[in-house]
Amino acid sequence: MSSQNQILFQRAIQSFHVGDFSAAEQALLSYLGATPNHFDAFHLLAIIYANLDRWSEANECYKKALQINPSSVAALSNWGSCLTRLGQNDQALNALERALTLEPKLAALWFNTANILCDLGRFERASQYYEKALYFNPDYFQAHNNYGKALFANGQFNEALANYNKALELNPDFAEAWSNKGITLQELKRYAEAIACYDKSLCLNPGYAEAWSNKGITLQELKRFDEALNTYNKALELNPDFAEAWSNKGNTLNELKRYAEAIACYDKSLCLNPGYAEAWSNKGAILNMLKLYPEAIIQYEKILSIDPNIEWALGDLIDSRMKVCFWDGYQSSIKMLVEKVNKLQKIINPFKLLALQDDARIQKKCAEIYSLDSFPQAHTFGKISKKYKHPKIRIAYFSADYREHPTAQLTAELFELHDRSRFELFAFSFYDSAQDSKYRTRIKNSFENFYEVENKTDQEIAQLARDLEIDIAIDLGGYTQFARTGIFACRAAPIQVNYLGYPGTMGASYMDYIVADPTVIPESSQKFFSEKVVYLPDTYQPNDRKRQVATKVFSKSELGLPDQGFIFCCFNNNFKINPEVLDSWARILSQVPGSVLWLLEDNPSAKNNLMAELEKRDIASDRLIFAGRLQTSEHLARHAAADLFLDTWPYNAHTTASDALWAGLPVLTRMGQTFASRVAASLLNAIDLPELITSTSEEYEALAVKLATHPEKLQEFKERLKLNRLTKPLFNTELYTKHLETAYLKMYERYQADLAPGHIFV
Structure with a gap:
């Protein structure tokens, strides 16, 4: 090396150390023009470009340096960092793995490689690498922190917490670890402790936008929405480009039903x-x-x-x-x-x-995956060891649907008929109390104790139920909209029941029973339910005999129906219609000239798509008639304009089948293998019309055509339905209530006798 080149290289080093990267770059470029194969020069130039955020140029220099010296651990490590900035994580991982083969005892290398594995979503392997980093440097508090993040991402919250605690033991002023600990405590539903951790983090670093955002998430979980918005706004003041905070703010606005603002966020x-x-x-x-x-x-x-x-x-x-x-x-x-x-x-x-x-x-496997991820069993309060002893059994129904909703329409009379000499009733409502309706008013009046708990956390509601010493907690929602499964994950009562609103297993160990009947859950299907099955003798579904059918007589023209021709109908929600169902309906229509199919109009897109799909099946789309939504009494009254209700599968008509039968309209169903696909069959059995239950599409179609083309046969079913409506069990709410209460008594007796939940037959 000439003395002039040596001077250039030394000048580059000096300029680099004083932060004059431009001068260092120029000196190195001149030096490399004369000495093109100098490893240290290319390596230093790469580091300079990295400091200037010129990552593509840095990448090229690292590659040239490593061509000269492929065994440089420092260059491989720095190149790996550069590649991550370029989004080339797989290549970065390869570079660092090469460095580890050369220097396997360097904790920082294990740490950096683990970080890339986390970026790639390979959390289990990352955890192994963090363990290696900590083996070589037990006091590496950053490794404890990042190890905690990997464990958190893998759902190992308690293990993550232990690592954050170790990081904070080594460095009590580590703001990021305090914030991460807060997130983990939130997942464990230890909200007060989580808030304290965020506050500690923000005390150490008031400008830490991520800690403000994380605190907002926990405040939202606590239903402290205004405070949550304030913390998100603080995070966004500090970092207006914080995408996650904008999204989190949108979630809180959504909870407040400020939908336009949420979408804007x-x-x-x-x-x-x-x-x-x-x-x-x-x-x-x-x-x-x-x-x-x-x-x-x-x-x-x-x-x-x-x-x-x-x-x-x-x-x-x-x-x-x-x-x-x-x-x-x-x-x-x-x-x-x-x-x-x-x-x-x-x-x-x-x-x-x-x-x-x-x-x-x-369905069971899907429910188990969902419950374990979204609503794992919480151990916040521990087991309920005390056996409550009250003069009356305390039954609590939990629902978001004490309003104009099928659940309310089915249960209103049941609540009124409960035996107050043996049972004390409690209702927990998750829905906005401002949304009053005649059903809500009627249901509120039927309970001795009605609690508005929409703005309470799952933990608070579970604690309230425990404070009230509820004996049997009944979930009317399951996994439906607005349900609060987290309450039951906290164990609100010693006996917890999945009932009515969700036609399937919850897949959760904390749900003890599911209310059913021999049709919806045959004994051979018990293995597909995590709950023990409570068998009612006729049907699992209650009904309300007080539902009024409007006296108004609708003309067919008023409903948009033809004056002549057979009227098939299905008032199920459109999402229950699938290609196989429409195939069957098209074949039925093709065999019954002049017939039409009368469907509920859910939304314009569904209407247009169904008409187009029917055309694909060579049936004119004008043979589809759509019904708008009406008040319940008028909706029931318009059933009189139809001749036969055609059910869907694998999700049958539930409340809609009861509506049709109550209004005097026969229902033809195809029964399947799941709870949801056997409900209409349960109702037909309970009203003694089993001939309207089929098991295949061929049977279903043949019977539909037969009833449409043999009016005398259909009339027989209508006469039987008229006779059975008030004499068979389906609409005998008093009998149903007694059967359900017997089931509650049997559950209670088993619990008081220290017996585990078991299948119950009433």
């Missing part, structure tokens, strides 16, 4: 980070809830284009498509769902699966 988040899948998902969920299904579909498709393996997104997409009857790729989508459930992947909410397939084993 999600849009801001996505403008900042178009690849932020969670914001796409949050926006999709709110659009779906607002019944803006085509827009929701776009969100879910975007999520899956970003990450095809994002949790729950495929199920949400298929569900949104079903709500508009968009069936492209239907069979392949269902096959994919089943494959992913079998692989224990987090793919779909169990309620959304009910309408998509008829396999009770898959």
Whole structure:
């Protein structure tokens, strides 16, 4: 090396050390012009470009340096960091793995490699690498912190907490570890401790935007929405480009039903980070809830284009498509769902699966995956060791649906008829009390104790139930909209029951019983339910005999129906209609000239898609007539204009079947293998019309055609229905109530006798 080149190299080093990167760069470029194979010069130039955020140029210099000296641990390590900045994590991992083979005892190398593995979502392997880093340096507090993050991502919350505690023992002023500890305590539902951790973090670093945002999430969990918004606003003051905080703020606004503002927050988040899948998902969920299904579909498709393996997104997409009857790729989508459930992947909410397939084993597995992930058993309060002894058994019904809702329409009279000499009734309502209706008023009046708990946390509600010494807690919602499964995960009462609202297993160990009957859950199917089965003798479903059928007589023309021709109808929600069902309906229509099919109009997209699908099956779309929504009494009255109700499968008519039978309209069903696909059969058995139950599409279609073309046969069923309506068990609410109360007594007696839950036959 000439003395002049030596001077250039030394000048570059000196300029680098004083932070004059431009001068250092120029000196190194001149030096390399004369000495093109100098490892140290290329390595230093790469470091300079990295300091200047010129990552592509740094990458090229690292590669040239490593061509000269492939065994440089420092260059390999620095190159790995550069590659991560370029988004080339797999290549970065290869570089650091090479460095580890050369220097396997360097804790920082294990640490950096573990960080890349976390970025790649390989948390189990990352955990092993953090353990190696800590083996070589037990006091490496940053490694304890990041190890905690990997364990957290893998759902190992207690283990994550132990690592954060160790990091804070080594460095009590580590603000990030305090914030991370707070997130973990939140997952463990230790909210007060979580808030204290965020406050400690923010005391150490008031400008820590992420800690403000994390605190907002916990405040939202505590239903302290205004405080949550304030913390998000603080985070966004500190970092206006904080995409996650914008999305979190949107979630809180959604809880406050400020939907337009929530969507604006999600849009801001996505403008900042178009690849932020969670914001796409949050926006999709709110659009779906607002019944803006085509827009929701776009969100879910975007999520899956970003990450095809994002949790729950495929199920949400298929569900949104079903709500508009968009069936492209239907069979392949269902096959994919089943494959992913079998692989224990987090793919779909169990309620959304009910309408998509008829396999009770898959439904149970799906429910187990969902409950374990979304509502794992909480141990906040511990077991209920005390056996309550009261003059009356205390029964509590938990629901979001004490309003104009099928659950309320079915249960209103049941609540009124409960035997007050033996039972004390409690209701816990999760729905906004401002949304009053005649059903809500009627139900409130039927309970001695009615608690409005929408703004309480799951823990607070569970604690209230324990303070009230509830004996039997009954979940009327399951996994349906607005349900609060987390209450039962906290063990609100010694006996917990899955009843009515959700037609399937919860897949959760903390739910003791499911109320059923021999039709919806044959004894051979008990293995597909995590709960013990309580068998009522006639049907699991209650009914309200006080439901009024309006006296108004609708003309067919008034309803948009033809004056002549057979009227098939189905007032089920459109998401229950699938290609196989429409195939059967098309074949039925083709064999009954002049007939029409009268459906509920859920949304314009579903209507248009169903008409187009019928045309594909060579049936004119004008043979589909759509009914708008009416008040319940008038809706019941218009059933008189129809001749036969055609059921759907694998998700049958439930309340809609009861509506039809109460209004005097026969229901033809196809019975399947799952609870949801056997409900209409249960109702028909309970009203003694088993001949209207079929088991295959061929039987279903043949009987539909026979009844449409043999009016005398259909009239026989109508006469039997008229006779049976008030004489058979289906609408005998007094008898039903006695059977259900007997079931409660048997559950209670088993518990008081120290017997584990067991199948019960009433």
